[in-house]
Amino acid sequence: MAAPSTKWKEQITPDEAERHAGYARDFEQIQALKSAKYGKGRALHRKQQLGLHGTFEVLSDVPEHARHGLFARAATYPAWVRLSNGGTDRQADRKPDVRGFAIKVKGVNGPGALGSGATESQDFLLINHPAFAFAGADEFVGLVKSLTKGPGALLGYLILRYGFLGAMGMMKRFAKTFNAPFTGFATQPFYSAAPIACGPYAVRVRLQPASDEVTPGAAADWAGDFRGHLARGPLRFELQLQFFVDEARTPIEDASIDWPEDVAPYVTVGVLTLPPQETADAAGQALAMTIESVAFDPWSALMAHRPLGEVMRARKVVYYQSQTGRR
Numbered sequence: 001m002a003a004p005s006t007k008w009k010e011q012i013t014p015d016e017a018e019r020h021a022g023y024a025r026d027f028e029q030i031q032a033l034k035s036a037k038y039g040k041g042r043a044l045h046r047k048q049q050l051g052l053h054g055t056f057e058v059l060s061d062v063p064e065h066a067r068h069g070l071f072a073r074a075a076t077y078p079a080w081v082r083l084s085n086g087g088t089d090r091q092a093d094r095k096p097d098v099r100g101f102a103i104k105v106k107g108v109n110g111p112g113a114l115g116s117g118a119t120e121s122q123d124f125l126l127i128n129h130p131a132f133a134f135a136g137a138d139e140f141v142g143l144v145k146s147l148t149k150g151p152g153a154l155l156g157y158l159i160l161r162y163g164f165l166g167a168m169g170m171m172k173r174f175a176k177t178f179n180a181p182f183t184g185f186a187t188q189p190f191y192s193a194a195p196i197a198c199g200p201y202a203v204r205v206r207l208q209p210a211s212d213e214v215t216p217g218a219a220a221d222w223a224g225d226f227r228g229h230l231a232r233g234p235l236r237f238e239l240q241l242q243f244f245v246d247e248a249r250t251p252i253e254d255a256s257i258d259w260p261e262d263v264a265p266y267v268t269v270g271v272l273t274l275p276p277q278e279t280a281d282a283a284g285q286a287l288a289m290t291i292e293s294v295a296f297d298p299w300s301a302l303m304a305h306r307p308l309g310e311v312m313r314a315r316k317v318v319y320y321q322s323q324t325g326r327r
Helices: 016-038 137-147 151-178 222-231 282-293 310-326
Strands: 047-058 075-085 099-111 118-127 196-198 201-208 235-243 266-274
Touching (some): 016 310, 047 222, 047 282, 075 266, 075 282, 137 151, 201 266
Antiparallel strands (some): 047 075, 047 266, 099 118, 196 201
């Protein structure tokens, strides 16, 4: 186990702003195409499973090096949660997909990550994979653009970019990601996959599952499975931080590398609690509609928790374009 280090560094290429603006235009087109088919919505994570309310508690025994921003002192905040399938389509739950667990901690107050004033929320956007299937944003954007055109277009894109053997390797890599077993939103760990700041440190975020009771047949209806867990009592998820130690083992810019836990162990800093709640009545549906309409964005954050790395910097531009399109 290595000690947390503040000697991390971002690496920004001269053409990054231009490339990211191009990605935003690409996703604007994808979002418009899918919105014409399904109605107004996000480019990715279009299918909302549930919109829920709860509380986020910052613990009192947080280690000294984690006491920054949201985690500086013990407190309890209201929170919203959006559970989603990650794809551009509203497809059946049984189909392989990345799953999203987005948390909006409300009631915070401090300088925002965008540098344009104070923020009133701290968002955590988590997926059911500890790392992305790609190192940088360019690979991901090419992948999504190709997927919207069909499997044949994806294979053609990969061969053109990586050659035949490289394309086969990438297909195996993507298959491993998308076909990874998923047991449910209440029973699966979720990860930021890319780093954020924690004061002078850099960290990744993990949400530990609230339950180990896997429901047979849950894949047919992930929302129904989660409602079943909620009906049995409050669900408590532990939010944990994993600290940067050095560039070789815990890289900032390469989003495809999972930081090893034996080098950088996770530290629990907070607890998200979701109480039993009715999601199908008028109040539950109204909350779900509100949550569907608001922005969940890693850059909706305190400056102390600003997103780090090229993938996160690309998301700043792309998410803004998506939110503008949805308005």
